[in-house]
Amino acid sequence: MSTLSGMLTRISDTLWRKPNLLILLLILPPALWLGIIYLGSLFALLAQSFFSIDEFSGVIKYELTLKTYGELFRPSNFDIIVRTVVMAIAVTIGAAIIGFPVAYFAARYARGKWKALFYLGVMMPLWSSYLVKVYSWKLILAKEGILNWMFETLRLGWLLDAYLSIPIIGGNSLSVSATGTFLVFLYVWLPFMILPIQASLERVPHTMLEASGDLGARPYQTFRHVLLPLALPGVIAGSIFTFSLTLGDYIIPQIVGSSRRFIGQAVYAYQGTAGNIPLAAAFAVVPIILMALYLWIAKRQGAFDAL
């Protein structure tokens, strides 16, 4: 036996006799990588949110203070937070409404080839390029684009104009309105809502729905009192994605939307040209806290027990 293979055998024997050593060796590289690079950076960021910036010199003062967090509650900043949360809620509700029939059909009725088609039909948009998806909506919503053309061709241009004249959700054109931002968010995050709903619906036995019908429930009643409660954990799991992703995004509202900013854009602006890293850090903490709160409520509602 050559010395090399002898050595390998000895190492191998040691690892077999001491499984804990093996586990340690296996886990050490990923734990170090994620622990140092990721958690380290995360804590560095959190720490910076407790510093503040000198208003006159623009230099960061390295003293612990809550002043930066106080600035979040200034009306202009607080508006950004409220706007983002409202958008996240709207996107979540919209995604649940559009996603549910797709998930339900895929879970309950699609078989064989259709099942594969539905699966790929959700996976493809989920994994295809984020920027390309956003770009496609820039094409759709442009003034000379397909959506306006459709409205004009159907002679419904006046309807679109009337809609766009509504304050807050309207604007000069769809591509610079809050409605446009909403549509793009909805489009980009929709697959994240469908997959968990479908997973939860796959587990609902046929027989339960039939029993409900046999006991005299109308289809709507079966849906409302049997199917929906059973699918709710899936909806909540999906809403965690849509909510969190909307809270943190800064590219979509920058490309399609009005000049009114969202949390992500505020973070980006404060850390970039403004050079106010503490305030950017404090803004970045907002989605973390909101998500923690959201998960905590979801847990208290028992959403995870059913998952």
Added chain:
Amino acid sequence: MHSDRAPLGLKVAAGLGLAFMHLPILLIFVYAFTTEDKSYQWPPPGFTLKWFAVTWERTDVWEAMGLSLKVASISTVIALILGTLCAAAVSRTKFFGREAISLLVILPIALPGIITGISLRSAFNLADIPFSFWTIVLGHATFCVVVVYNNAVARFRRVSGSLVEASMDLGANSFQTFRYVILPNISTALLAGGMLAFALSFDEVIVTTFTAGQQQTLPIWMLEELVRPRQRPVTNVVAMIVVIVTFLPILGAYYLTRGTDTVAGQGK
């Protein structure tokens, strides 16, 4: 039995939902051939193949594409190593801190990308690390680990422990067992995880804007064009190429993991 037929309303709603998810992407394929180069005019006034030739000549597109491919390849290799190690440890035994480790792996993708991005950026600033190719890779590998991990951990659980014991009883050492017994069993899951990690990295923009210096990956190039459109037709063509490039690994991953417990891309 009426319960096996979908009600018409449901069929229509599901079909519309799917159409909503796919039509916008298909639209890009039409725009890549339009003769209009100043606006996003619909319907296109005419069709041409000219922009493919123009894009072919653009060195900035090629450079960005090259950088993206390089970053994605190296990040995928790192993610494959770290993700497999982690999955092997977590699926093998229950040990102290196991839950914490699985949470740690998922965290970079569970938290919004901007938080990962700005954390890394401020850490690089604090540590005086200049932005380079490697800072991009560092960020990408961190969030790619989870994809490999998710695919690998599901497969590891299905590789029965008795296989490993049988191999050892027959005289193989741990390394031989890994090479000849475990690896063939998990290889398709690793390949699928690797493909998805590659697709994820190739497409990443949010973290990259924070960890890249002057370098332009393809998504960064694309973002610049989105914010300040300079040459729309070239952007249209690049968008179409990106769609095709990312679809191939996804289809591949789907066929590799089809019929197994795990679902490709579960973790995104």
